[in-house]
Amino acid sequence: MLSSLRFSATRLATARSSLRLTPQLRAFADATDNKDDDAAFTPPSIPDIPELPLDFSDVKLSGTPSPWAVFDAWGAGGDLHERLEDSEMEKLAPASVAIPFDDEKSDLGETEILETYDKLLKRRSSVHFGYPYNLMYNHEELYPFMKYSINNLGDPFVTSNYGVHSRQFEVSVIDFFAKLWKAPKDDYWGYVTTCGTEGNLHAILLARECHPDGILYSSRETHYSIFKAARYYRMDAKSIPTLPMGEIDYDALERELAKNKDKPAIINVNIGTTVKGAVDNLDRILRILKSLGFTRDRFHIHCDGALFAMMMPFIDYAPEVSFEKPIDSIAVSGHKMLGCPMPCGITLTRKEVRPILLNDSSYSSSTSNPNATLTLP
Numbered sequence: 001m002l003s004s005l006r007f008s009a010t011r012l013a014t015a016r017s018s019l020r021l022t023p024q025l026r027a028f029a030d031a032t033d034n035k036d037d038d039a040a041f042t043p044p045s046i047p048d049i050p051e052l053p054l055d056f057s058d059v060k061l062s063g064t065p066s067p068w069a070v071f072d073a074w075g076a077g078g079d080l081h082e083r084l085e086d087s088e089m090e091k092l093a094p095a096s097v098a099i100p101f102d103d104e105k106s107d108l109g110e111t112e113i114l115e116t117y118d119k120l121l122k123r124r125s126s127v128h129f130g131y132p133y134n135l136m137y138n139h140e141e142l143y144p145f146m147k148y149s150i151n152n153l154g155d156p157f158v159t160s161n162y163g164v165h166s167r168q169f170e171v172s173v174i175d176f177f178a179k180l181w182k183a184p185k186d187d188y189w190g191y192v193t194t195c196g197t198e199g200n201l202h203a204i205l206l207a208r209e210c211h212p213d214g215i216l217y218s219s220r221e222t223h224y225s226i227f228k229a230a231r232y233y234r235m236d237a238k239s240i241p242t243l244p245m246g247e248i249d250y251d252a253l254e255r256e257l258a259k260n261k262d263k264p265a266i267i268n269v270n271i272g273t274t275v276k277g278a279v280d281n282l283d284r285i286l287r288i289l290k291s292l293g294f295t296r297d298r299f300h301i302h303c304d305g306a307l308f309a310m311m312m313p314f315i316d317y318a319p320e321v322s323f324e325k326p327i328d329s330i331a332v333s334g335h336k337m338l339g340c341p342m343p344c345g346i347t348l349t350r351k352e353v354r355p356i357l358l359n360d361s362s363y364s365s366s367t368s369n370p371n372a373t374l375t376l377p
Contacts, residue, residue: 084120091116134339156191177346180313181330182322190348192334196306197225199331199347200268204229206329206353207266207300214264214300217256219248219280221273223304235266246278254288261292265299271321271330272307279308282321296326306333306345328353 090096091113100106154160156170174190193199204226207214216237218226230237238256241249248270257265267289269280282303289299303309303321309332312318321330334344 083123084116088116088119092120133335134337137339137341139341152192157189173346174348177330177332177348178323181309181348182324183348183350184323187351188323188348189351190346193331193345193347194343195335195345196223196304196331196333197228197345199306199333199345200225200302200304201229201232202347203302203329203331203349204235204266204268205233206349207302208233208235210300210328210353211264211266211298214266215260216266216268217253218268219246219270219273221246221275221278222268222270223274223306226268226304236263242278246273246276248280248285250281250284250288253285254292257288257292257294261294265289265294267299267301269301269303269321269327271303271305271309271312274307277307279312279319282319282325282327286326299326301327301329303327303330305330307336310337323348323350 091108096108097113148164150164150166151162152165152167152170153162156167170192173192178188216230216235217240219240219242221242227237241252243249269282271279309321309330329349331347332345334340
């Protein structure tokens with residue numbers, strides 16, 4: 001999984017040009033940024049948008065149902081695959097796929113079940129729409145490593161006594177994202193998680209440990225894992241209303257912060273909400289904190305970047321979210337832009353925050369030591 005993520009991250013780094021604005025939109029943005037407010041302004045013309053076909057019966061004319069989101073290598077994007085017959089779907093029913101126990105017998109063999117499942121996945125991939133997952137991947141080169149019991153238990157930066165690991169790749173992934181988000185050199189810590197939710201749970205736990213009496217603030221359109229973390233850790237949490245486009249209502253946030261100036265503020269900043277893809281304005285939130293007198297030691301900011309924190313550094317004119325600003329952690333999902341086909345995410349924090357959760361593991365000879373440097377045997 002870590003090698004898969006490393007390869008995906010490498011491809012991400014080489015995809016910069018494809019994510020940039022088109023020349024027409026860049027010209028429009030440049031003209032808008034450089035215009036004189038006191039002078040007459042005429043924006044450059046926007047190119048005509050081609051008309052969509054009216055007859056969608058021909059799939060080749062209308063394009064794939066989910067362009068840039070289906071995995072064409074398996075034929076998912078060429079033509080719509082036919083629906084499975086009821087008899088085929090029956091092969092995937094709970095009773096059919098149940099694992100035989102003791103003397104029980106299965107009417108179907110594993111091969112027949114898996115072939116039917118593959119057919120179902122091809123069908124559903126051909127009409128995949130509405131979820132921001134990147135399905136255009138091919139990790140066949142990593143298949144040979146599936147025969148090993150690779151385990152990175154413990155801190156990825158600390159060598160354990162379990163020799164079959166991929167720590168060097170995990171550390172390289174963390175280093176890549178540290179550079180992407182401009183974390184200070186040798187002043188960051190992180191690990192590869194199972195998903196964006198785990199990254200959020202870990203980050204909010206760090207925040208709670210840094211500020212045990214802090215109040216968690218996050219918008220109503222925040223991913224459920226943030227408020228789940230508040231319940232797990234028994235934190236006082238405030239759900240802030242949102243603006244029509246989905247970002248947090250800054251005036252409402254300011255009012256709530258003003259009511260609780262005597263307690264530290266733990267703020268979750270959304271870098272792409274689940275439904276609307278809204279990005280909270282980090283700079284504006286920082287200005288609010290400053291205006292209310294919150295010093296750096298009395299606020300903690302986590303950025304839930306599951307959707308866009310991986311993408312925004314490659315897009316011109318996108319708001320910057322980086323460790324050059326007073327934030328404390330970023331968590332992303334490996335399933336969205338990277339398209340990792342197995343449980344995957346990344347969380348990154350500052351070294352000064354991480355020691356709070358130090359815990360030695362005697363059986364693995366590893367530790368959660370943020371000052372450690374990986375040494376391979």
